[in-house]
Amino acid sequence: MTETNLALQANNISVTYHSRTGLFKSFKFQALNNVSFKVKRGETFGVMGRNGCGKSSLLRVLAGVYQADAGELVTHDIATRTLLTLGLGFDATLSGADNAILSMMLQGFSREEAKAYLPAVRNFSELGDFFERPVKTYSSGMRSRLGFSTGITTQTDLLLIDETLAVGDKTFNAKAEKAMMERIDSDQTVIFVSHSGAQVQKICQRAICLERGKLVAEGDVKDVAQEYANINDKKLD
Numbered sequence: 001m002t003e004t005n006l007a008l009q010a011n012n013i014s015v016t017y018h019s020r021t022g023l024f025k026s027f028k029f030q031a032l033n034n035v036s037f038k039v040k041r042g043e044t045f046g047v048m049g050r051n052g053c054g055k056s057s058l059l060r061v062l063a064g065v066y067q068a069d070a071g072e073l074v075t076h077d078i079a080t081r082t083l084l085t086l087g088l089g090f091d092a093t094l095s096g097a098d099n100a101i102l103s104m105m106l107q108g109f110s111r112e113e114a115k116a117y118l119p120a121v122r123n124f125s126e127l128g129d130f131f132e133r134p135v136k137t138y139s140s141g142m143r144s145r146l147g148f149s150t151g152i153t154t155q156t157d158l159l160l161i162d163e164t165l166a167v168g169d170k171t172f173n174a175k176a177e178k179a180m181m182e183r184i185d186s187d188q189t190v191i192f193v194s195h196s197g198a199q200v201q202k203i204c205q206r207a208i209c210l211e212r213g214k215l216v217a218e219g220d221v222k223d224v225a226q227e228y229a230n231i232n233d234k235k236l237d
C-alpha cells in the first residue's frame, strides 16, 4: 500500500474509560489497546468483533468525537466526516432543522454549507412539518430518521457506518439501505462496523477484527472473517 493512496492511518490507538462507581471509588477500563491499521482512499473497510470488543469506541475516535488517550490518528485529505448513527446526540429543545445544522457543522461544514443541505435533509427524512418542530416531540423512529438523513445527505470525505442502524419503518429502511449502498459502491472511503462477519464480508474488501480491545486480525476480509469465526467457535466450546 503506497502512502499516496492512504485515507487514514491509526497508530497504536488506546482508549481508557474512567468511571465513578461511588463517592470515592472509581475504576479504569481499557476499551482499546494499541490498535493500528491503514485504510485506503475509496475502499470499504470493515471492523468486526463481538459485543463489547471496542467497535463503537473506535468509531468515535475515527469520527473525532473521542480523543484517543494514546496513539495517533493520521488522516490524509479528510476535512469532513460523517458518523451514521441513530442521532443520540440531539438537543431535544431545538428543532430538527437546527439539530441537522449543528450536526453538519460537527461533520466539518460551515453554517452556510449546512444550510444549503437542509432542503435535501428535510426531503429525505420525510418528517414534513415536524422538521421545524422541537426534537422532544419526535418518536424514537423519527429521531433515527433525522440522524440518518443528516448523515447520508452530506458528501463527506469519510463515511463511518455503525451496523446497528435500524432507521424506521420497512419502506424507509429500504430507502435508507439503498442510499447507503449507493454511497458504499461509489468512490467514497467507508468504514463499516459490525458484529456480523457475514455482513462485513458482503460489503468490505479488507477488514480488522477486534477482541477485548485488541486487534487480532487484519487483511483480506475473507481471512479476517474466518479468524473471527474461529474466535466465536472457541467461545462457544
Ligand SMILES: Nc1ncnc2c1ncn2[C@@H]1O[C@H](COP(=O)(O)OP(=O)(O)OP(=O)(O)O)[C@@H](O)[C@H]1O
Pocket: 017, 018, 019, 029, 030, 031, 049, 050, 051, 052, 053, 054, 055, 056, 057, 058, 195
Ligand atoms: N463510558 C464508558 N465507561 C466505561 N466503560 C465503557 C464506556 N463505554 C464503553 N465502555 C466499555 O468499553 C468496552 C467497549 O465498548 P464499545 O461500546 O466500544 O464496544 P462495542 O464493540 O461497540 O460493543 P457493542 O457491539 O455491544 O456495541 C465495553 O466493555 C464497554 O463496557
